[in-house]
Amino acid sequence: MVVSGLSVMPPQGHATKLRVFLIRDSDFSQMVANAEQWTVVFQPQAETHFRLFCFPYAGAGAVAYRTWGTALPQAEVCAIRLPGRETRLREEPYTRMEPLVAALTDALLPMMDAPFAFFGHSMGSVLSFEVARRLRQLGYPLPLHLFASAWPAPQIGRAFPPISTLPDTDFVKGIQQRYGGIPAAILAEPDLLQIFIPILRADLSVMETYRYAAEPPLPCSISAYGGDQDTATTPDTLSAWGEQTTDFWDTHFFQGGHFYLQSQQSVLLRQLHGDLDQVLQLNDL
Numbered sequence: 001m002v003v004s005g006l007s008v009m010p011p012q013g014h015a016t017k018l019r020v021f022l023i024r025d026s027d028f029s030q031m032v033a034n035a036e037q038w039t040v041v042f043q044p045q046a047e048t049h050f051r052l053f054c055f056p057y058a059g060a061g062a063v064a065y066r067t068w069g070t071a072l073p074q075a076e077v078c079a080i081r082l083p084g085r086e087t088r089l090r091e092e093p094y095t096r097m098e099p100l101v102a103a104l105t106d107a108l109l110p111m112m113d114a115p116f117a118f119f120g121h122s123m124g125s126v127l128s129f130e131v132a133r134r135l136r137q138l139g140y141p142l143p144l145h146l147f148a149s150a151w152p153a154p155q156i157g158r159a160f161p162p163i164s165t166l167p168d169t170d171f172v173k174g175i176q177q178r179y180g181g182i183p184a185a186i187l188a189e190p191d192l193l194q195i196f197i198p199i200l201r202a203d204l205s206v207m208e209t210y211r212y213a214a215e216p217p218l219p220c221s222i223s224a225y226g227g228d229q230d231t232a233t234t235p236d237t238l239s240a241w242g243e244q245t246t247d248f249w250d251t252h253f254f255q256g257g258h259f260y261l262q263s264q265q266s267v268l269l270r271q272l273h274g275d276l277d278q279v280l281q282l283n284d285l
Contacts, residue, residue, distance in 0.1 A: 037088070038107040039078045043069030048076045050285055051116040052276065053108065053143075055124030055131075057150070057259075058203035059181065059196065061086040064121075071269040074276055078111060080104070080124070084199050093202035097210040101130045109140065115285060117145040117276065121261055122179075122232070123207050125151040129244065132218055142220045145279045146245075147272065149225040150258055152237035153244060154212040160232070164204035168197055175200065178231065179258045221247035223275060225268070227260035228253045249275075 039053075040062040052075040054065040062079035063086065069077040082100070084093030094100035108131070120128035125148040135142055163174040172193070175182055182200075186192045222245040224238040235251065242248030254260040254268055261268050279285075 038081060038104060039111060040081055041069070041076060041078055042066045043077065045076045048114050050074065050280060051076045051078050051111065051114055053078045053080060053111075053116060053118050053128070055080050055118065055120035055128040056082060057122035057124055057181070058207065059085075059200040068269065071266075072273055072276060074273070074280060075117070076114075082203075084202060089195075093199055095202045095205040095209070097127070097130060097206050100206060101127065101134055105131050105134045105138070112141060115141075115283065116143055117147070117279060118143045119147040119149065119272070120151075121149040122151050122258065123203055125149055126154050126207065126210060129154060129218075132220065133215060136218065142218065144220060144283050145249075145275075146218070146220055146222045147225060147275070148222060148238075148241050149261065150227060150230060150233060152233055153224075153240035153242075154210075155214070155243060156237050156240055157212070158208065162204075162208040164201050164208050171197065171201065175204075181259055217243065218245050219247070221245060221249055221279070223249040224251040225271075226251065226253050227256040227258060227264075229255075229257045230260070232258050 042062075042065075052068075052072060054068065054077060056062070056064055056079075062081040065077060065079040068079075069075075081088060082093065082104075083091035094103075104127070118128040118132060120126070128143075128146060129148065132143055132146055160178055163171055166174060172182065172187075182193075182196070186196050222241050224241040226233045226235075226238045235253075238251045241251075252271060254264045254271075256263045
C-alpha cells in the first residue's frame with residue numbers, strides 16, 4: 001500500500017511518501033508513528049528512490065547528520081533519533097543492545113519501501129550491523145551496503161575497559177581521554193552536563209554490555225571508515241569488518257581522531273558520495 005503526505009519531521013511542511021509491505025491496515029498508523037518518532041529527514045526528497053539511514057554515536061542525536069542530505073543528493077538521508085535525547089528527552093534511553101535493536105528495527109520497517117544503505121559511527125556501527133542481522137533473521141530486505149565507521153569489528157570485543165558506572169567526574173574524564181567527544185559548550189555548563197551524562201551513560205552501557213554472537217557473514221557489502229589518529233581503532237580492527245560480509249570493499253582512513261566525521265566532514269562526505277554512487281551503479285539504481 002502507498003500512503004502519501006505522511007511527514008517524517010520534514011522542514012517547512014514538506015512531506016515524504018512511505019510504502020509499507022506486509023503490514024495490516026490496523027497496524028499501519030502505529031508503525032508510521034514509530035517511524036516518525038525514530039527518524040528525522042532534514043532534506044526530504046519529492047520522490048524517494050534510495051535511502052541512507054544514519055545511526056548515531058554515543059550521546060548523539062539525529063542533528064549530528066542534519067546537513068548530510070545536501071551533500072548526498074542521490075539518497076534521502078534518514079537520521080536516527082534514539083530515546084532520551086532531543087525531542088525524545090523525556091523518554092528513558094536504552095541501556096542494552098538487544099531491546100534497542102528490536103525496537104529500532106520495527107520502527108524503521110515502514111521506511112524500507114525503497115532500497116537503502118546504513119551508515120553508523122562508533123556505537124552506530126555496531127547498532128546498524130545488528131539491525132541488519134535482525135532484518136535477515138526476520139526475512140526482510142537487507143541494506144545494499146553498510147558503512148561502519150570508527151569502531152572495531154564486533155567480533156573483536158570492547159576497545160576499552162568499561163566506565164559507564166564510574167562517578168560523574170571520573171566518567172566525564174574517561175570519555176574525554178578516550179574520545180574527546182563532549183562539546184566544550186556542554187563541559188562549561190554544569191546544568192547541561194547533568195542532562196547529557198545520563199544519555200552518555202546509557203549509550204556506553206549499551207556498548208559495554210553488548211556480546212557478539214557469531215552468525216554467517218552478511219550478503220550485503222561493507223566498507224570500514226576510520227580516523228588515522230583514533231585510539232579506539234587500528235587498521236587491523238577496522239579491516240576485521242571484512243569477516244562480517246561476503247563482499248568487503250575496503251578500509252578508508254581520514255585525518256583525525258575518533259570524531260573525524262566532524263573535523264573532516266567535507267572530505268568524508270565526498271568519499272561517501274562516491275561510494276554511494278558505486279553502490280547505486282552496482283545495483284542498477
